[in-house]
Amino acid sequence: MINNKSFEDNIIISDAQQQSSSLFISKDNNDDDGVMKIKKEQPFQYYLCFDVEATCEKGGGFDYKNEIIEFPTILIESTTFEIVEIFHSYVKPSIKPILSDFCKELTGISQTTVDVSPSFPEMLIEFQEFLHKHQLFYENTCAFITDGPWDIRDFIRKQCTISQIDRPSYFSIPWVDIRILFSRFYNCERTNIDGMLSRYGLEFEGRRHSGIDDVKNLAIIAKRMWEDGAIFEVNEDFPKWKENKKSRKRRGKCKKE
Numbered sequence: 001m002i003n004n005k006s007f008e009d010n011i012i013i014s015d016a017q018q019q020s021s022s023l024f025i026s027k028d029n030n031d032d033d034g035v036m037k038i039k040k041e042q043p044f045q046y047y048l049c050f051d052v053e054a055t056c057e058k059g060g061g062f063d064y065k066n067e068i069i070e071f072p073t074i075l076i077e078s079t080t081f082e083i084v085e086i087f088h089s090y091v092k093p094s095i096k097p098i099l100s101d102f103c104k105e106l107t108g109i110s111q112t113t114v115d116v117s118p119s120f121p122e123m124l125i126e127f128q129e130f131l132h133k134h135q136l137f138y139e140n141t142c143a144f145i146t147d148g149p150w151d152i153r154d155f156i157r158k159q160c161t162i163s164q165i166d167r168p169s170y171f172s173i174p175w176v177d178i179r180i181l182f183s184r185f186y187n188c189e190r191t192n193i194d195g196m197l198s199r200y201g202l203e204f205e206g207r208r209h210s211g212i213d214d215v216k217n218l219a220i221i222a223k224r225m226w227e228d229g230a231i232f233e234v235n236e237d238f239p240k241w242k243e244n245k246k247s248r249k250r251r252g253k254c255k256k257e
């Protein structure tokens with residue numbers, strides 16, 4: 001950390017922040033201690049925090065045909081990381097419409113809730129209206145933020161196969177895995193939502209494995225990382241994972257603080 005005397009206030013610039021070529025400064029972003037933080041311009045105008053819940057059985061492995069039953073996304077805009085709008089829908093599963101007791105217990109989602117919900121393709125139409133309303137992935141650049149690779153790489157892929165639809169283009173482009181970003185930015189081991197929150201002295205708000213609560217906590221972590229100067233570059237991709245699984249695993253190992 002260095003003091004940069006060229007600005008009016010006493011600005012502390014972290015080593016990571018200095019590497020960016022594109023900085024903007026806001027006096028509205030002062031810390032309680034009066035230190036002005038410098039926020040970097042993000043590579044995307046908007047981010048969609050995303051975390052699905054899916055049908056499951058106790059011990060169900062990688063080949064289990066999980067069907068998406070909850071689809072929550074929080075839209076944040078990248079100059080403030082404030083929430084713009086939430087899209088949240090439950091989804092009715094088709095091949096196994098009756099939820100297991102394990103699944104209901106894990107996710108807190110009831111049979112009645114999914115029974116009266118749209119199918120996945122029907123829900124996607126509503127979601128695409130939401131994307132269209134905000135011109136996301138079109139006039140306005142956007143990237144998903146997930147906790148780990150599973151939501152898009154596994155659950156969306158499996159669901160599109162089950163629904164016999166092509167994977168939408170916005171789910172076929174790279175996204176931000178916040179676990180990877182977090183471990184690289186803070187130079188620590190990869191950790192889950194609880195582990196990431198604990199860095200800021202925070203506890204999980206709500207119910208774990210409720211998609212909407214998971215995604216709200218994800219948005220809290222994203223905002224804290226942004227306040228610390230993180231750049232939300234995409235770091236996870238579909239085909240690369242399959243091709244470079246071993247090398248990615250090696251890269252994931254980093255020093256403990």
Ligand code: AMP
Nearest residue numbers: 052053054055056057058059060107209
């Ligand atoms: P999460 O985002 O961690 O709440 O998990 C997403 C989905 O992964 C859940 O809705 C389940 O379908 C599946 N899942 C999570 N944890 C387990 C578990 N312990 N056993 C089986 N499936 C799980």
Ligand code: MG
Nearest residue numbers: 051209211214
């Ligand atoms: Mg979840």
